[in-house]
Amino acid sequence: MRLIACPNCHAQYDVSNIIADSVTCRCGERLENKPLQAVDARIHRCGSCGAQIVPDTRLCAYCGSEIIQDEAQLSLICPECLARNAEISRFCTACGIAFDPEPIHVEGRELPCPACSALMPPRQVAGIGLNECGGCNGLWVPGENFDLLVSRAADARRARDTEGAPAPAPRVKGANPAEQRVQYRKCPECDAFMQRRNYRKSSGVIIDVCRDHGTWLDADELERIAGFILSGGTPSAALESEHERARAEADAAVAFARLRGQRERGAMGQISGTGGDFVGGLVNILTRILS
Template identity: 30%
Template sequence: MDCLSCAAPLPAKSAKCLHCGTLNDIDLRTVHRSVASTEASDRTCPRCALLMSSVDLGIDGGFFIERCDQCLGIFFDPGELEHVLKVSVDRVHEVDRERLSVMIAEEYADNPRPVKYIKCPVCETLMNRRVFGAKSGVVVDGCRQHGVWLDGGELAQIVKWAKVGGRIIDAEAKKRDARSRQGRNLREGNEGAKLSGFESEYASSAFDSPLVGALRALFSIL
């Protein structure tokens, strides 16, 4: 993806051109949606502390996401991101391992944003940070109850990952996880532990916070 202003290549996962500083509106272009309408939202951007806009993506005759006009970050209610991916990315039958490995190398080569925990735009508690799907390299901020925040450029990256077959790898990882969980539950005589919304959606993803990671490891042992 190139900068719409100066044509320099954009860094992975970021909408901001390192060359001319232009913030490129690449996310909505990537999901091939012409914005049907925009109105003021009463939710606040967790990065800029400004009121966001409610943007109708025109899917299914009315599909609103919240977006910040300043940083171009997007907040998705539970299930919305999955739905946008479903309608934007055609079914992929094979993993393009070559392109995926190039993407992964790009992901870890640069980190356009310093790590900062941000607040859920709905309940204002600090959100968790997790890698979205297996090997996507995109760390998303999520609230268990209210949804997921993507910074500008991250949706474009997730769409790219889905197009090279990232979700196939994700499904395989989830299957492996489920098998090992099942094995563990059988050994321990438990019914399968039920995961809440955010967790089941990102069950195969790695935790970003060392503390949460340690807690999770602890609970999986117990």
């Protein structure tokens, strides 16, 4: 667990899987999501039952639990006094508070879909609020969060990838941005036309961006982004050469082809939990990879 606490109302939140740079407390206070600096502190209490203990005892006299003192096991930092605690602790061994995180509330409101005008309800992935359109299956990601989400997901995917080298597969039709139809979308916040961009220059995915408000992806673009993520993505700095770029595109295409195959076999139902709804799949893929 990685806990932060509100200085105002002392509510606690587990931010281990939260990539947003702040969370809003139930009291309205904005809490920065950054790692706490642990301090060395004396053990005064049992981490299991919170009872006071005699210094340097190995077992709690009240509940019989072991008093863990091994530094390597003290990975949980008390959000109030910053003392190191064992991951399994229920109480801080220094200040005695209970570790009891609340569910994180993510702000969000309905927005009109830039493609079909349906109202898009808010959702969240890893603490980032976004809007998914139930009408056309497009996705709106506010602010600069889109790149953050994709980068983290691709990194996590690379780190975890145990599937080995992907098998050769045909290129994805439409992966060449020049072949995609040009359709300008309006920002759901300010109604100005958004800019079209080839995501990371190499992905072949055209996204619509409002510099002030966020990123929009049409449903078919989501599929390609999913492929890009599942292929482990490739940072643009590494794509100087034509060769590397082509390889990154091919990787993304292969991963996407595999994804499409999974969907056709109905395996996406297991990922999305929504009976094989593929586009729901991207948000669910992100959720799964990032949590």
